[in-house]
Amino acid sequence: MSPNSHCFPTGQTLLTVQQDIKAKLKYKYQHISEGIGHHGNQSLFKDIYTELYITEGGSGGLNNEHEVRQIEMASKKQTTQETPIKCNDIFKPLPGQDKPIRTVLTKGIAGVGKTVSVQKVILDWAEGKANQDVNFMFPLPFRDLNLKKDQYSLMQHISHYLSELKEIDSIEDGETKIVFIFDGLDECRLPLDFKNNEKCCDVTKPTSVDVLLTNLIKGNLLPSALLWITSRPAAANQIPPECIDQVTEVRGFNDPQKEEYFRKKIPDQNLANDIIKHMKTSRSLHIMCHIPVFCWISATVLEMILKEAEKDEVPKTLTQMYSHFIFIQIIVKNRKYNIATETNPKELSQSDKDMILKLAKLAFQQLQKGNLIFYEEDLRKCGLDVTEASEYSALCTEIFKEESGLYQDKVYSFVHLSIQEFLAAVHAIESCLDKKENVFSPTGDDEEKESIQLSDLHRRAVDQALKSENGHLDLFLRFLLGLSLESNQNLLRGLLTQTGSTTQTNDETVERTVRYLSDNIERESSPERIINLFHCLNELGANSLVEDMQTSLHSGTLSEIKLKPDQCSALAYLLLMSEEVLEKFKLKRYNTSEKGYQRLMPVVKTCKRALLDGCKLTYKSCETLASIHQTPNCPLRELDLSYNDLEDRGLELLCVGLTSPLCNIQTLVLGQCGLTEGCCSVLASVLSSPNSQLKQLELRDNDLQDSGVTLLSAGLEDPINYTHWGKYSCFSQVCTELSYTAVCWTGGSRL
Incomplete structure (x- = not known):
């Protein structure tokens, strides 16, 4: 040119x-x-x-x-x-x-x-x-x-x-x-x-x-x-x-790329192989390695721990991994700049502790607002001196960083959102242990402060996380509860006030929290929030329910017992954490109640064929299914909901998901679901939607009436989608014993 x-x-x-x-x-x-x-x-x-x-x-x-x-x-x-x-x-x-x-x-x-x-x-x-x-x-x-x-x-x-x-x-x-x-x-x-x-x-x-x-x-x-x-x-x-x-x-990273990264990052290939092997032993850690930044964090931690032969401290949970990471970065910083610590070289100095706790306060405040990037005014609002923050970012670059923008203005951030979430949890727990403050309900009443216990903070944090529509406190909650274990607090030597100084022991705190989590698992209605509560139990080492379900799943004895709702949630957690995509998920094979079936709904997003027929599902299940249809990467292609009393209002909820560009449903079976002509206009809009992937729709034994079938046929005849629908059989046996002859398409021809 x-x-x-x-x-x-x-x-x-x-x-x-x-x-x-x-x-x-x-x-x-x-x-x-x-x-x-x-x-x-x-x-x-x-x-x-x-x-x-x-x-x-x-x-x-x-x-x-x-x-x-x-x-x-x-x-x-x-x-x-x-x-x-x-x-x-x-x-x-x-x-x-x-x-x-x-x-x-x-x-x-x-x-x-x-x-x-x-x-x-x-x-x-x-x-x-x-x-x-x-x-x-x-x-x-x-x-x-x-x-x-x-x-x-x-x-x-x-x-x-x-x-x-x-x-x-x-x-x-x-x-x-x-x-x-x-x-x-x-x-x-x-x-x-x-x-x-x-x-x-x-x-x-x-x-x-x-x-x-x-x-x-x-x-x-x-x-x-x-x-x-x-x-x-x-x-x-x-x-x-x-x-x-x-x-x-x-x-x-996919799985081969994870391994390629570790082998590039770690010069010692035997050590790299040891790290890869360890990461595969923990499903939660291996999943996180899809995030390149987490691979870097893991490589940083495991390279030092395995080199120093401290294999009894090799992290198995996210809380342990991040506790090691924060501590290691401060120690590396002190060694690099020849900064003498006031006590044991493996303990935090007072200056390091003060700075980390200030950053932790920033992390919590900005997490509440949903911000990952901060400016000078954000730092000042939580008591951070800009010069102090700049100097610390120069020393400890793997935790907090300062960058110059296009116009040389300063912007600040934590290296990754998960580090911000971890430090936010540090702020929450230290505020409770040291200042007797509950960050979710701060009070100036000295008498009330004196009575605040760590389990009070846990309950409030669980409640707040369960209320969140987007789950923005889920990982924060996992870190907060994980940090309640004395063994994890010991990893952050000198940073946290020890729980032993409070009126209740660490064991009592964990026991109360586990009981509160279990109570919420029994009564919570959101399957997604329940899954995170199981992650929290895992951080606390309270895995008995999940382990029992895993044993039954492997032995093939699940069909022999009637599953309680909390057992169904544990089963859903196991199947969701599996790396396999299920070819078929047949809900009726599990003997449980209607509430138990509700708890198993999230598993639908991990399978290609979901057979949910005859499980006493109601319209309430359709809202969960609609959200599943809007899940990225969902492999679901076939959904059978026949012989459930969904009613028109259930189908209307379901159609919200069916019109999502992320929905890949090709076969939908809705036989005998209590549908009437009232739902047909909504369903017709799905049939004419440019986003719809539907190729086969079955509506047998529903009281659609002639008027309803007319509406459906109009949806099929929409010129926008004539080519799409002309290739497939759109619905079979739409209704029975009606005088109206339904319009069907097969290979582009009217029958």
């Missing part, structure tokens, strides 16, 4: 500017920092990079599950055919796609590798290895854009970051191929008001960052430019779906 004289001043060719920018980006992105800020030792990107698993990601809609639950689903062995996508190919249409792709949204949980994927694409472009048809790549992280309050034009914003463009009036010539990369939508604190923001089409017109972004994403500004946006799943719905052409998902 020849340089455009309007865009570039005399003597400054397109090639020259492009080469200068490539050189600048190569210098910036050639190193990778696994949690390490700009103060730490960094590795060359090419030496440590391990290919990530990226797939087509359905829709950009909201996902309310805690990210650890999402990774547990992603950890299932994939039995469906998915096409991996290389990060350099995200703008290439998938097979069967004709529409050109302008805007790509890439989803992925915290620490799964979104930013590393961005780094890979930019570095490969800068080094001339990929996407050489692109003239410019402009990486603009949301964490930096948050800080710009004044009004600037798009050209001025870009020039702030890449000074090579300062002399250029415009890049809007229709020939220059540009890619904008907006990393970290979940870190955005701008309103992104797509509905009310003014229209802006001029790249030289000064306006707010929010207006610039919404117009760029909508295509009013630089409609020929390509956009790549990354986000955690819970924030993905900030962008209107009509503005997104392609959604991809970063899944992190």
